[in-house]
Amino acid sequence: MSKISKPQSCLQCPYKWKHLNLLSDDDIRSIRQNCTIIRFKKGETVCKQGTDATHVLYLAKGMVKLYIEGEKNLILRLIKAGEYIDLQTLFGDNSYRYSVAAMDDTEVCMINSEHIRKLAEKNSAYLFELTKVISDSGNYFYKKISDISSKHLRGRLADALLYLADEIYENKEFDLGMTRRELAEMSSMSMENAVRILSELKADKIISVKGKRIKILQYDILKKLSDIG
């Protein structure tokens, strides 16, 4: 963590804060006093599971992983620039249920929670949009929890690869911005098995793997592997 700075002005937010347009100019100005931009280097912890959630985190630049810590970590999702890292802590219990760490060099706007709550309370349209985001994020977990509890190794790894291709890199060919261990933590399996299955998929010519470079050669088969679990 380093380089603490105040935004110049949020009025023409260069980070494309979502739903900022629903606030009045005065309200937007007021955010400046309650917002700090912090830069994180790759690997640094942005927020730590269990600590008090006093700030809303908005990812301005870079990519972070949101994961649950335990004997083995479980990466729930990756977050790209332009998204709130999580809004549930804003209105619910105010401690982080997860940890967040930078996958590369990132910038995070940390905005005082209490301030956002006040803005939301007096601006129904704004609150409405925040609630939508929270709801969708909750809905995502229904799928995740069912995938993790019902699918086998191959299906779970296929899920992770499809997630990376479809949601994160939006391309069938991408540089895996993480270690094999992290890929395993996305799929809830041991690192050795993640490697093994990558090798199998490669041998079956469903994907190609060269170091961190991964290309999905047979998208529909990967999809089928994900479906049958």
Place this chain on the structure above:
Amino acid sequence: MSKISKPQSCLQCPYKWKHLNLLSDDDIRSIRQNCTIIRFKKGETVCKQGTDATHVLYLAKGMVKLYIEGEKNLILRLIKAGEYIDLQTLFGDNSYRYSVAAMDDTEVCMINSEHIRKLAEKNSAYLFELTKVISDSGNYFYKKISDISSKHLRGRLADALLYLADEIYENKEFDLGMTRRELAEMSSMSMENAVRILSELKADKIISVKGKRIKILQYDILKKLSDIG
């Protein structure tokens, strides 16, 4: 599903609708036109995974299970009278991500979603409370997903028993209102293993089991089993 009826009046709601007090009398009256009370018998499906979520479900009487359907079902939580069955679908994607079925004879208020959204949009305090409920329900999943993916059989069954004792029946002795298969579906394991572990816990005098009657004899040990996973 049977016995469709309109509420007499929601003004003195006999079902203790949560947060109804935040609405104006006129708004509460307007709900009547958009609300139907439906009775379900034990085992009946209240709502089906995949269908459109056109209504908010409020559980007036009885108990239901909320579960994800698949080759094997996964029961995510039980809901007691006086709670919304789920609010996420109200503001997020509007299809049910889960199925809900009655555990005993129940009554459900089904309120038109669009109507509630309109009330919420013009009443910030009401929306605020709904958002809190949604957020907390999302936060619950962080724990659930981590438990399911990291704990072993014994830890998961201990979780289920503690959940029933602490959250549902609020007593260390209770009648298990479900089959062994359903207990297994709460803990994400096969029915045979749920039975086996119940037997082990009984042999170790941590619980007593007589048919559906379960008594937690050594609460702290069960807690420890849950902790170590």
Place this chain on the structure above:
DNA sequence: CGCGAGCTTGACGTTGTTCAACTAGAGTGG
């Protein structure tokens, strides 16, 4: 009395983890 659903237990096969050995590449200091 017999039937069926839910429950119980043991034996066995499958899935996934752990351990261990080895390889490849990147950085470091002489």
Place this chain on the structure above:
DNA sequence: CCACTCTAGTTGAACAACGTCAAGCTCGCG
């Protein structure tokens, strides 16, 4: 430039966890 080390990745084999199958049991009900 080479040896050294460190980390990430890779593969095989042993082992543990868990599910499935099969058989028998119990209890309520027609």
